[in-house]
Amino acid sequence: xxxxxxxxxxxxxxxxxxVGATVSRSWxxxxxxxxxxxxxxxxxxxISTSRLKETLERRRELLTRARPVMDYLYAQVRGSGSMxxxxxxxxxxxxxxxxxxxxxxxxxxxxxxxxxWHETNRGTNAxxxxxxxxxxxxxxxxxxxxxxxxxxxxxxxxxxxxxxxxLGVIDVSGHHRVxxxxxxxLVSAASHMIENRLFELHHESQMRLRLHPQAEGIGTLAEGLxxxxxxxxxxxxxxxxxxLLDLRAEDIGRKAIGSFLSLDMPSLCDLAHRxxxxxxxxxxxxxxxxxxxxxxxxxxxxxxxxxxxxxxPLRDALADLDTGDETMKLVIERARKVAGKPIPILxxxxxxxxxxxxxxxxxxxxxxxxxxxxxxxxxxxxEHLIESELFGYAPGAFTGxxxxxxxxxxxxxxxxxxxxxEIGDMPLSLQSRLLRVLQEREVVPLGGGKPAKVDxxxxxxxxxxxxxxxEAGRFRSDLYYRLNGLTLKLPALRARTDFxxxxxxxxxxxxxxxxxxxxxxVAAAFARYRWPxxxxxxxxxxxxxxxxxxxxxxxxxxxxxxxxLIEDLQDIDAPAASEGDDGSEAAxxxxxxxxxxxxxxxxxxxxxxxxARRLGISxxxxxxxxxxxxxxxxxxxxxxxxxx
Ligand SMILES: Nc1ncnc2c1ncn2[C@@H]1O[C@H](COP(=O)(O)OP(=O)(O)OP(=O)(O)O)[C@@H](O)[C@H]1O
Numbered sequence: 266x267x268x269x270x271x272x273x274x275x276x277x278x279x280x281x282x283x284v285g286a287t288v289s290r291s292w293x294x295x296x297x298x299x300x301x302x303x304x305x306x307x308x309x310x311x312i313s314t315s316r317l318k319e320t321l322e323r324r325r326e327l328l329t330r331a332r333p334v335m336d337y338l339y340a341q342v343r344g345s346g347s348m349x350x351x352x353x354x355x356x357x358x359x360x361x362x363x364x365x366x367x368x369x370x371x372x373x374x375x376x377x378x379x380x381x382w383h384e385t386n387r388g389t390n391a392x393x394x395x396x397x398x399x400x401x402x403x404x405x406x407x408x409x410x411x412x413x414x415x416x417x418x419x420x421x422x423x424x425x426x427x428x429x430x431x432l433g434v435i436d437v438s439g440h441h442r443v444x445x446x447x448x449x450x451l452v453s454a455a456s457h458m459i460e461n462r463l464f465e466l467h468h469e470s471q472m473r474l475r476l477h478p479q480a481e482g483i484g485t486l487a488e489g490l491x492x493x494x495x496x497x498x499x500x501x502x503x504x505x506x507x508x509l510l511d512l513r514a515e516d517i518g519r520k521a522i523g524s525f526l527s528l529d530m531p532s533l534c535d536l537a538h539r540x541x542x543x544x545x546x547x548x549x550x551x552x553x554x555x556x557x558x559x560x561x562x563x564x565x566x567x568x569x570x571x572x573x574x575x576x577x578p579l580r581d582a583l584a585d586l587d588t589g590d591e592t593m594k595l596v597i598e599r600a601r602k603v604a605g606k607p608i609p610i611l612x613x614x615x616x617x618x619x620x621x622x623x624x625x626x627x628x629x630x631x632x633x634x635x636x637x638x639x640x641x642x643x644x645x646x647x648e649h650l651i652e653s654e655l656f657g658y659a660p661g662a663f664t665g666x667x668x669x670x671x672x673x674x675x676x677x678x679x680x681x682x683x684x685x686x687e688i689g690d691m692p693l694s695l696q697s698r699l700l701r702v703l704q705e706r707e708v709v710p711l712g713g714g715k716p717a718k719v720d721x722x723x724x725x726x727x728x729x730x731x732x733x734x735x736e737a738g739r740f741r742s743d744l745y746y747r748l749n750g751l752t753l754k755l756p757a758l759r760a761r762t763d764f765x766x767x768x769x770x771x772x773x774x775x776x777x778x779x780x781x782x783x784x785x786x787v788a789a790a791f792a793r794y795r796w797p798x799x800x801x802x803x804x805x806x807x808x809x810x811x812x813x814x815x816x817x818x819x820x821x822x823x824x825x826x827x828x829x830l831i832e833d834l835q836d837i838d839a840p841a842a843s844e845g846d847d848g849s850e851a852a853x854x855x856x857x858x859x860x861x862x863x864x865x866x867x868x869x870x871x872x873x874x875x876x877a878r879r880l881g882i883s884x885x886x887x888x889x890x891x892x893x894x895x896x897x898x899x900x901x902x903x904x905x906x907x908x909x
Contacts, residue, residue, distance in 0.1 A: 273410075300410060349436070418441040424463075426467075457505075468562075474557055499512065499519075621726070656710055679720060687728070703723065765792075779814075
C-alpha cells in the first residue's frame with residue numbers, strides 16, 4: 266500500500282494488482298475530478314440545514330424503513346468503536362448512530378448528518394464509491410483517497426429500489442484498527458433487509474413472486490422478489506430476483522413475467538389458487554430451475570381472479586387449451602376462426618401431441634357442439650373393417666354383420682363433427698371412397714341400400730406429414746387437398762414453453778384436492794427430457810405419480826415415477842440434445858427412441874398393450890414403430906411361445 270500511496274502522491278494510478286480494481290478505478294476518478302490526497306475538501310461538502318430538512322423529507326420512507334435495521338446493525342457492532350450511517354443517493358448523510366468516543370472523532374471528518382460523502386467531494390470512501398460502482402464496497406485505511414480519512418475503515422452497500430435505482434447507502438465506519446471481517450456481510454444483509462421492507466411497502470397490493478433455487482431459501486433475505494402489474498408486466502424486482510431471472514433494471518415496467526418464467530399471468534393466478542401459499546418448482550426461460558411461492562395480492566384484475574368466477578369471461582374448450590405457449594395460442598386462434606365454417610381442418614403433429622384433444626375442443630367451441638363428435642382411428646381398424654365402420658352396411662351385407670345393419674360412423678356424425686385420426690394410414694382404395702363422400706356429401710352403405718345425405722364438419726389428423734405421403738404416392742393428392750382447408754401444426758411437447766403450466770393443470774385435474782407439485786430435480790429432468798410420447802406420455806407419468814404418492818405428500822419425487830421413465834431421465838445428457846433438427850440429430854433421436862421401445866417391450870415381456878402404456882404411446886404407434894425398427898427379443902418365461 267505504501268508503494269501505491271507514493272504513486273498516487275506523484276499523480277500516478279497504481280495498477281489493480283496493487284490496490285484492487287475498485288480502489289484503482291476510484292483513485293483514477295478522484296484525480297480526474299481534480300482532488301489531491303493532501304488537499305482540502307471541495308466546497309460542496311456540506312449541505313445547509315434547510316436542504317438537509319428537504320432531503321430528510323424526500324427520503325422519509327427510506328429513513329423510516331432503515332431505522333430499525335440500523336438499530337439492529339448497531340447492536341451487532343456496539344462497543345467496537347464504530348458507527349452506522351445512512352446516506353441518500355447523492356451520498357449526503359441523513360442518519361448516524363454510534364459509540365460516543367468514535368462519533369466525536371468521526372464528526373471531525375464530517376461523518377455526521379448533512380455532510381456529503383460523494384466521491385467527488387471526499388475522494389475514495391465506501392459510501393461515495395458504493396454509489397458510483399453500484400455495489401457493496403469496503404474501503405480500508407490508506408485506500409481512502411484523502412490522507413485525513415486514512416484512520417477509517419468503512420463498509421457500505423447501496424440500498425436499491427424495486428425499479429433498480431439506488432435510493433441510498435447504508436454504511437458501518439470505524440477506526441481502521443478495529444476492522445472486523447464480518448462487517449461487509451452484515452452491511453450487505455442490512456441493505457437487503459431495507460430493500461425488502463421497501464419492496465413490501467410499495468407492492469403490497471400486487472401479485473408477488475418469491476423465488477430461490479432452494480425451497481428453504483424462500484422467506485429468507487436471499488430470496489428474489491418480483492411484483493407483477495395486473496397485465497403481467499414486471500412492476501418491481503429486488504436485486505436477488507434480477508440476478509436469478511437475468512432481468513435488467515430497464516426491463517422493469519416493460520417486460521412481462523412470461524419473458525423470464527415459463528408462466529404467464531393466467532397460469533400464475535391458477536397456480537396461486539391451487540398452491541395456497543406452498544412452494545412449487547418452476548423453470549426460467551434460460552432453463553434455470555427455481556422454487557416459487559406466489560402471493561396473489563389484492564389488486565389482481567378480475568379476469569385473472571380465481572375467486573370471482575362470475576366475472577370471468579366464459580372460457581370455452583379451445584381457450585382451455587391455452588396454457589401460455591405462443592405456437593399453441595396461434596393454433597387456437599386460427600382454429601377458432603374456422604370453427605363452424607365449412608372448411609375442413611387437417612391437424613398435424615407427433616403422436617400424443619393432443620390432436621384428438623384439439624379436435625374435440627374445436628367441436629365443443631363451435632356451433633355444432635350439441636351434435637355428436639365422432640372419432641374414428643383409421644390406424645386402429647383392420648383394413649377390411651374400416652369400410653363398414655365408416656360407411657355402414659345394409660342388413661346381411663356380409664357374413665358376421667349385424668342383422669339390422671349399421672349406419673356407419675359417418676352417418677352417426679350427421680349434424681356434428683367427424684374426426685378421422687391417423688388418416689395417413691387409410692388404405693388407398695378407401696381414400697377414393699371417402700373422397701366421393703366428401704364431394705357428394707352422401708353415403709352409400711356397403712351391400713347396397715339408399716344413399717343417405719350427410720352434413721358434418723370434418724377434422725382429419727395424422728402424425729405423418731401428409732404432403733410427403735402424397736409425394737411418395739401413398740396418399741391421394743385430391744383427397745389431401747379436400748382435407749386441407751386449414752392445416753394446423755401442433756407443437757411437440759419438448760418445443761412448448763408452457764411445460765410447467767401443463768404439468769400444473771394435469772396434476773390439478775388428477776388430484777384437485779392435493780396441490781401436488783414436482784420436486785425441483787424432477788422438474789429440471791422433465792424440462793430436459795424429449796418426451797417422445799408427448800402429452801400422452803407426460804399425462805401417464807403424472808397419473809402414475811398421483812397413484813403412488815402417499816396421502817399427505819405434496820412433492821412428486823423420483824420414487825413416484827415409473828421405472829422406465831426414471832431410466833430415460835437418468836440417461837439424458839443435459840441440454841446438448843435440444844438444439845437443431847438436422848438429419849444426424851433425427852437419426853440419434855430415432856436410435857434413442859428405438860432403444861426405448863426395445864426396453865419397454867422387453868420389460869413388458871412381449872405384452873404390447875403394457876409396452877405401449879409404459880412408453881406413453883398408443884398400441885398403433887407401437888406396432889408402426891416395430892415395423893420400422895429391429896424387433897427386440899424379449900426374455901421369455903420358459904414354456905411361453907416366442908413373440909411374433
Ligand atoms: N391439453 C391437454 N392437457 C392435458 N392433457 C392432454 C392435453 N392434450 C392431450 N392430453 C393427453 O394426452 C393424451 C393424448 O392426446 P391425444 O389423443 O389428443 O393426442 P394425439 O395427438 O391425437 O395422439 P395420437 O397421434 O397417438 O392419436 C390424451 O389422452 C390426454 O390424456
